[in-house]
Structure formats: C-alpha cells, structure tokens
Amino acid sequence: MIVLLFLLTTLKVPDAQQFVGPPQGQPIAGAQLSARTDEVSALLRCPVCQGQAVVDSPAEMAVNMKAQVRELLARGYTEEQILEYFELSYGQFVLLRPKFEGVNTMVWLLPVIALALGVTVVFIKLRKLVRRAPAPAPAVDDEYLNRVRDLVSGGKS
Amino acid sequence: MNRTVLFVGLGIGAILVGILFLGLGKNPNEIRSPLIGKTAPNFALREVGTGRTIDLAALKGRPVVINFWATWCAPCWDEHPVLVANARALEPQGVQFLGVVFQDTEEKILGFLRQRGSGYPTVVDDRGKTAIAYGVGGVPETFFLDANGTIVAKYSGPLSADELQRNVRKALGQ
Secondary structure, three states, X not given: OOOOOEOOOOOEOOOHHHHHOOOOOOXXXXXXXXXXXXXXXXXXXXXXXXXXXXXXXXXXXXXXXXXXXXXXXXXXXXXXXXXXHHHHHHOHHHEOOOOOOHHHHHHHHHHHHHHHHHHHHHHHHXXXXXXXXXXXXXXXXXXXXXXXXXXXXXXXX | OHHHHHXXXXXXXXXXXXXXXXXXXXXXXXXXXXXXXXXXXXXXXEEOOOOOEEEHHHHOOOOEEEXXXXXXXXXXXXXXXXXXXXXXXXXXXXXXXXEEEEOOOHHHHHHHHHHHOOOOOEEEEOOOXXXXXXXXXXXXXXXXXXXOOEEEEEEEOOOOHHHHHXXXXXXXXX
C-alpha cells in the first residue's frame, strides 16, 4: 500500500524567493511592466525551441516562462535576480548572452583574438610586399622622350 | 608558408575532432542539471482525480522519483509501464514515485491513467511553475531525490527499467 501524507495545505509552487531571496528592486506595473517583460524575456532562451528567445516563441513553455518573468518584475525582482533564478534551474544554457566566466570567456575573447591575428597577418604581408616593391625604373633619355612626344603630337623634329 | 598553414589547419582540426570525440562517450539523456546536489524545489500540488494536495516536503525521509510527463508526449506512453511496474516493485524499499503532469488537462490525464493503469499519485502543474523551477525543457524528464530531499540525478527521455533502477540505487545511496 502506498503510504503518503496528504496534507490539507494550500497549493504551492516553488517560489523565486526560495532561490534568489526577496525582491531587490521596485514593483512595476502597466506599460513599463510590459516593456520590461519583453526586454528580460529577450535575454532568456526558450528551452524547447531552436535558439529562440522566450519573448519570440509561441511555445507553451516559453509563454509560461514569460508569464513568470512578468510576475517577478511586478513583485519588484531585478533583471539580475530573474536571470539568476532561471539560471539556477536550467544552467547557463538558458541565458542568451553568455556570462564572462569560465569556458564562456572564449565566446567573447576568440573573435577579438581572431581579429587581432588577422590584422597582424595582413600587416606583415603588406610590409613584405612594400619591401619587395620593384626599384623605380631608370630615367628615360629625355631626348628620345621628346622625339616620341613630337611624333605623337604630329610635330616634326 | 604553405607548410605553416597546413600545420595550423591540422592543429585546429585535431582540437575540434578531440572535442567531438570526448562528447561521443556521454549519454545525451543524462543531463548535468545545476540542481543536482541541491535540495529539490518544494511544491504542494493537486492530485489528479482526488483533488487532494500532495506536499513534497511531507515525503522527506523517503527516496522520491519525480516524473514530469504529459498525455500528448509519445515517449511518455512508452515509459509509463516501466514506471508503474517499478513503482510497485520498489515500494518495499520505501521509494515513492510521483507524476507531475505538464501542460495538459485533467480530463485527458484521467482518461490516460484509466486506460493504462496507475501505480502512484499524479499531480497537476497548472502554469508550469514547478517545471520551470526544476529546469524541465521537455517531457519526459525524471528527477531522483534521496531521503533528504536532495536531487541526485536527472534523466531526460523515456526511461528503461535498467536506467530507472540504476538511478534509484543512487537515490537509495547504494
């Protein structure tokens, strides 16, 4: 026989306060709340989509996540607290903007390193080309040149 | 210069192949959740059929298997008999199974359980808040809690009897 303790308690779902403490910002409402909900939801990855932000996805999971973002903002949770709350459940995978720490630093540093290497290679190549540039052509005999100019212009020497 | 380019290319290629090779040895269903090693987020949800509230905190002292599922999820149908059979088999060891239904309706859940049988309580996660707190990305996903309420393993996808029992042993501290 399954032994369970059925309590006559009210329904409760896991609350952000359990994970990230009390709100550290000011509660917001109205148009500001809608705008901030979109902004913060744009920073979260929809876990059931292919690289889509929560704000852009019609998936029920994303809709639920967006509703939770809205609720937390309305209660006064800051953007940092909300992102931390989702990160504690899903890991850094859920953050569309990776944090500058650990292996993730490579995401930020590799493009800069690649650009610096590319510029260096181009610079070295250009310097070599300049050094190998052919010496200026020897001076042309002025008398000969004058004859040619006369012929071209139809004059007679 | 051509030889340098060749060596650099081969070096980068070798690193990439090495990274891919390391990944091949991993089971993609065994997800390294940030919640592993932490206390499971508590919830008290309504049981399907009875309307009673089941509080996870009240199950402390027993290993718990929490299975997130839904009737619209075909892999959940596949693993359902495995879960029901093991819930009955592992009951003498004090292991409690709990189904948390995800993005579904009570009518469909009841129909499914009547048709396919049930060996443990099923609760409804109405707006997906519990699923979000557990970092559920899709269903089925199963969490294994030890007697202290600490998450010791997470499995994504339909469980085989072997995988289920292997993770339950972790929850039992064996």
